[in-house]
Amino acid sequence: MQKVTPFLSFDGQAEEAARFYVSLLPDSRIDRVMRSPIDTQGGSVGTVLMVEFTLAGTSFIALNTPGFAFTEAVSFMIACEDQVETDRLWAALTAEGGSEIACGWLKDRWGLFWQVTPARLLELIKDPDEDRARRAMEAMCTMVKIDIAALESAVSQ
Numbered sequence: 001m002q003k004v005t006p007f008l009s010f011d012g013q014a015e016e017a018a019r020f021y022v023s024l025l026p027d028s029r030i031d032r033v034m035r036s037p038i039d040t041q042g043g044s045v046g047t048v049l050m051v052e053f054t055l056a057g058t059s060f061i062a063l064n065t066p067g068f069a070f071t072e073a074v075s076f077m078i079a080c081e082d083q084v085e086t087d088r089l090w091a092a093l094t095a096e097g098g099s100e101i102a103c104g105w106l107k108d109r110w111g112l113f114w115q116v117t118p119a120r121l122l123e124l125i126k127d128p129d130e131d132r133a134r135r136a137m138e139a140m141c142t143m144v145k146i147d148i149a150a151l152e153s154a155v156s157q
Contacts, residue, residue, distance in 0.1 A: 002058070002059045005059050005060065005061055006058075006060045006061070006076075007060075007061045007063060008060060008061070008062050008063065008070075008112065009062075009063050009064075009065045009068040010062055010063065010064055010065075010110055011064070011065070011066045011067070011068070012042070012043065012064050012066070013064070013110060014048060014050065014051050014062035014063055014064045015033060015048045015051050015062070015064075017062055017110050017112075018030060018051040018053040018060070018062045020092075021053065021055050021060075022053055022054070022055060024089060024092055024093075025055060025056040025078070026056065027054070027056050027057045028053070028054055028055045028056055029053065029054050030051060030052075030053050031052040031053055031054055031059070032051070032052040033048055033050075033051050033052075034048070034049050034050045034051070034052070035047065035048060035049060036048075036049040041065065041066060041067075042063070042064040042065045042066060043064055047064070048064055049063070049064060050062065050063050050064070056078075069111055070107075070110070070111040070112045070113060071113075072105075072113050074113065075105065075112075075113035075114060075115055076112070076113070076114050076115070077114070077115040077117050078114060078115070078116050078117065079117055079118075079119055079122075080116060080117060080118045080119065081118075081119060082118065082120075082148070083118065083147070083148045083149070085118075086116055086117075086118050086145070086146060086148070087145075089116050090106065090116050090145045093106055093108045093114055093116065094106050094108070095109070096109045097109035100144045100145065101113075101144070102141075102143075102144055103140055103141060103143060103144075103146075104116050104117050104121070104140070104143070104145065104146045106145075116145070116146065117146065118146050118148050120148050120151065120152075121136070121140060121146050121148070121151060124136035124151055124152075124155055125137050125140065127155070132155045135154045135155045135157065136151055136154060136155050138154070139151050139153075139154035139155075
């Protein structure tokens with residue numbers, strides 16, 4: 001059992017959100033859907049109360065409870081292998097009411113914040129050559145969705 005599990009609150013859409021998230025990444029699945037045995041603030045008897053799911057090997061719980069909202073104070077970073085994966089996840093997470101923010105950050109349609117981060121970005125901003133790292137960081141700060149080719153161009157100047 002995982003020692004710490006992210007617990008996400010949704011306003012009646014926990015199952016829909018969990019099913020969407022697990023469709024995006026390998027090693028992801030719905031583990032269990034728990035229905036409420038009593039009437040609660042989140043729904044009546046028999047409605048979905050919690051969804052236990054695994055996202056890229058990490059356990060999460062989604063809870064249906066009204067009145068909570070996600071903030072930028074908590075976000076999830078997805079490490080992407082390449083531009084194709086970055087573009088695919090960006091498009092999926094910003095679809096149907098999601099919104100782009102800046103520097104690889106976005107908000108999905110449920111209000112959850114994500115950082116869609118190509119591995120190459122992290123390599124470049126940690127480059128031992130401080131000038132290359134600075135140029136990579138400066139380039140990233142001008143982007144909304146991260147563009148690996150533009151980063152590579154910026155560091156090779």
